[in-house]
Amino acid sequence: MDVIFAKITLENEEEKVITKQDLINEGYDCEIFVNETRLVDNMILKKDNYIIYILKQKYDNLQNMFNGCSLLTSINLTNLNTNKVTTTEQMFYNCSSLTSINLSKFNTDNVTNMSGMFNGCSSLPSIDLSKFNTEKVTNMNGMFQNCSSLISINLSNFNTNNVTNMGSMFHGCTSLPSIDLSKFNTNNVNFMNAMFFNCSSLTSINLSNFNTNNVTHMNGMFYNCSLLTSMDLSSFMTNNVTYMQKMFEGCSSLTSLNLINFNCDKIDSTEKMSEMFKGCQYLTDVKFKDFKIRLLIDLKNK
Numbered sequence: 001m002d003v004i005f006a007k008i009t010l011e012n013e014e015e016k017v018i019t020k021q022d023l024i025n026e027g028y029d030c031e032i033f034v035n036e037t038r039l040v041d042n043m044i045l046k047k048d049n050y051i052i053y054i055l056k057q058k059y060d061n062l063q064n065m066f067n068g069c070s071l072l073t074s075i076n077l078t079n080l081n082t083n084k085v086t087t088t089e090q091m092f093y094n095c096s097s098l099t100s101i102n103l104s105k106f107n108t109d110n111v112t113n114m115s116g117m118f119n120g121c122s123s124l125p126s127i128d129l130s131k132f133n134t135e136k137v138t139n140m141n142g143m144f145q146n147c148s149s150l151i152s153i154n155l156s157n158f159n160t161n162n163v164t165n166m167g168s169m170f171h172g173c174t175s176l177p178s179i180d181l182s183k184f185n186t187n188n189v190n191f192m193n194a195m196f197f198n199c200s201s202l203t204s205i206n207l208s209n210f211n212t213n214n215v216t217h218m219n220g221m222f223y224n225c226s227l228l229t230s231m232d233l234s235s236f237m238t239n240n241v242t243y244m245q246k247m248f249e250g251c252s253s254l255t256s257l258n259l260i261n262f263n264c265d266k267i268d269s270t271e272k273m274s275e276m277f278k279g280c281q282y283l284t285d286v287k288f289k290d291f292k293i294r295l296l297i298d299l300k301n302k
Contacts, residue, residue: 060084060085060086060087060110061085061086061087062082062085062087062088062091063087063088063089063090063091063113064089064090064091064093065088065091065092066091066092066093066095067090067091067092067093067094068093068094068095069092069094069095069098070094070095070096070097071097072095072097072098073097073098073099073100074098074099074100074101075095075098075100075101075102076102077101077102077103077105077106078102078104078105080106081107082106082107082108083107083109083110084110085107085108085110085111086110086111086112086113087111087112087113088108088111088113088114088117089113089114089115089116089117089139090115090116090117090119091117092117092118092119092120092121093116093119093120094119094120094121095120095121095124096120096121096122096123097123098121098123098124099123099124099125100124101124101127103127103128103129103131103132104128104131105131106131106132107133108132108133108134108137109133109135109136110136111134111136111137112136112137112138112139113137113138113139114134114137114139114140114143115139115140115141115142115143115165116141116142116143116145117143118143118144118145118147119142119143119144119145119146119147120145120146120147121146121147121150122146122147122148122149123149124147124149124150125149125150125151125152126150126151126152126153127144127147127150127153128154129153129154129155129157129158130154130157132157132158133159134158134159134160134163135159135161135162136162137159137160137162137163138162138163138164138165139163139164139165140160140163140165140166140169141165141166141167141168141169141191142167142168142169142171143169144169144170144171144173145168145169145170145171145172145173146171146172146173147172147173147176148172148173148174148175149175150173150175150176151175151176151177152176153176153179154180155179155180155181155183155184156180156182156183157183158183158184159185160184160185160186160189161185161187161188162188163186163188163189164188164189164190164191165189165190165191166186166189166191166192166195167191167192167193167194167195167217168193168194168195168197169195170195170196170197170199171194171195171196171197171198172197172198172199173196173198173199174198174199174200174201175201176199176201176202177201177202177203178202178203178204178205179196179199179202179205180206181205181206181207181209181210182206182209183209184209184210185211186210186211186212186215187211187213187214188214189211189212189214189215190214190215190216190217191215191216191217192212192215192217192218192221193217193218193219193220193221193243194219194220194221194223195221196221196222196223196225197220197221197222197223197224198223198224198225199222199224199225200224200225200226200227201227202225202227202228203227203228203229204228205225205228205231207231207233207235207236208232208234208235209235210235210236211235211237212235212236212237212238212241213237213239213240214240215238215240215241216240216241216242216243216266217241217242217243218238218241218243218244218247219243219244219245219246219247219272220245220246220247220249221247221248222247222248222251223246223247223248223249223250224249224250224251225248225250225251225254226250226251226252226253227253228251228253228254229253229254229255229256230254230255230256230257231254231256231257231258232258233257233258233259233261233262234258234259234260234261234287235261236259236261236262237261237263238261238262238263238264239263239265239266240266241263241264241266241267242266242267242268242272243267243272244264244267244272244273244276245271245272245273245274245275245276246274246275246276246278247276248276248277248280248283249275249276249277249278249279249280250278250279250280251279251280251283252279252280252281252282253282254280254282254283255282255283255284255285256283256284256285256286257283257285257286257287258286258287259286259287259288259293260287260288260289261289262288262289262293264292264293267292273292
């Protein structure tokens with residue numbers, strides 16, 4: 001099914017109207033909601049009303065389903081059958097007015113791609129994903145990117161055994177003070193670039209369980225995490241990392257950093273490590289072995 005929802009708004013003061021019968025005439029078996037209220041047959045919608053109709057079919061692709069629904073404030077998908085869905089990529093992309101969402105009955109058993117799912121949900125303060133089954137997911141790139149009002153998120157139930165891409169996962173979560181990723185299995189992850197980019201309210205983070213043996217991209221990983229004062233990355237193995245530029249740039253409160261197991265052998269140019277510690281003006285205690293790290297620290301202090 002290519003068309004699975006409709007939105008009706010007033011643009012440039014031009015009135016647009018639609019009726020439930022109009023949709024039925026187009027062959028859709030649907031339920032219409034405006035602000036979560038069911039409408040009667042043939043009710044005419046005017047003014048700033050927003051229409052969403054959920055079809056009673058089963059889908060395998062929910063990609064971009066609500067992409068750009070910037071006036072949507074709440075959504076309840078309890079009646080949506082998602083048993084066969086394999087992708088929710090950018091499903092709620094730029095739903096910038098969304099403040100609540102009910103995904104308690106969302107079946108994600110077969111989903112493999114959740115990239116950008118909540119990207120741009122800049123008014124959402126919290127998301128309950130406790131019922132999500134992520135066992136088959138391989139791509140979480142940008143999943144919560146630019147969720148700038150997000151202050152709490154519980155991912156303790158997330159199964160990340162098969163995830164290969166976590167790039168930009170929390171990019172721009174500027175209000176998030178802490179993230180518990182202690183249950184994350186990162187054995188198969190290749191991309192962690194910009195994972196915590198501009199998480200400017202983050203005061204602590206524990207990544208001691210992270211397995212980074214297969215990671216190739218760490219560029220911009222902690223960019224502008226300006227409230228972090230220390231990080232113990234002693235468990236990080238970087239034998240396969242090829243990009244580290246801007247990794248800690250803008251970490252302006254950072255005073256200590258443990259990089260004792262960092263290996264930069266696969267990084268073949270200084271450009272790929274450029275500005276790694278830029279703006280870390282209070283960083284005075286760095287544990288390391290790799291001589292390339294030494295050179296970068298020396299350059300920072302000049």
